[in-house]
Amino acid sequence: MPLHLIKLCVGCDSIQDLEAWVLERRRMPGGSPGEHIHTTRMMPKRCEALLDGGSLYWVIKGQLACRQRLLDVRPFTDADGIGRCRLVLEPAVVPVRPRPYRPFQGWRYLEPDDAPPDLGDEAADVGVLPETMRRELVALGLL
Template structure:
């Protein structure tokens, strides 16, 4: 039986280890900015390169779990393998723009997993670090708790 390869968009989901909130993720990634084929990019690291990279590069994103909830996503720009003293690593090349998503609870796990686009939380707005402290919207954790309780 032939293997079916699809280039439909697919996503990854990954735990943002040690990250307190979306502003913290933004600050960490801002320190990793670099030029990737003429575009500004940032990155995250993982041990293994996703095998379904065609779908990831065709409109796919990485969704970040922060404090037990999916809270943000970033579009994929590419992948680069690098050899280190600890062995090979895959650099996930990401668009530096963070899209806030409707916070959704998710259990922790190691590494990354594929995320079915039908199960991805909806986008809210792009994260703006200049407005984050002045944001008068409901905190993401409170909104998620109310959503989980069926109140919003």
């Protein structure tokens, strides 16, 4: 059964911001069209379960909003000799049923039973809503 990670998406105000950031990073020199790299300080201990179909779920502005499938976890040492980790993600950003989530530092594990479902066909309808309206609908329990 896959295990997931959850992480704050610092600097993004919406799913569209994250998608634009992923696209920009892939266009940079050395960027890969088939993967998106996110660097984090700590190495997950449960890599095998994460790579068995797990995803990185993003918290955007206090709401669990979307996910990217994890393709690989690559440890490395930076120029200062500090151990770090590259989370290799599928570039596609998949909206999930939003729900509130408190701020935290680093990342957390997310058990499969606690992971919100993908929006699927609903994503197109929800995607056209202004971000502030979508957040208000979630806060009211209508979305």
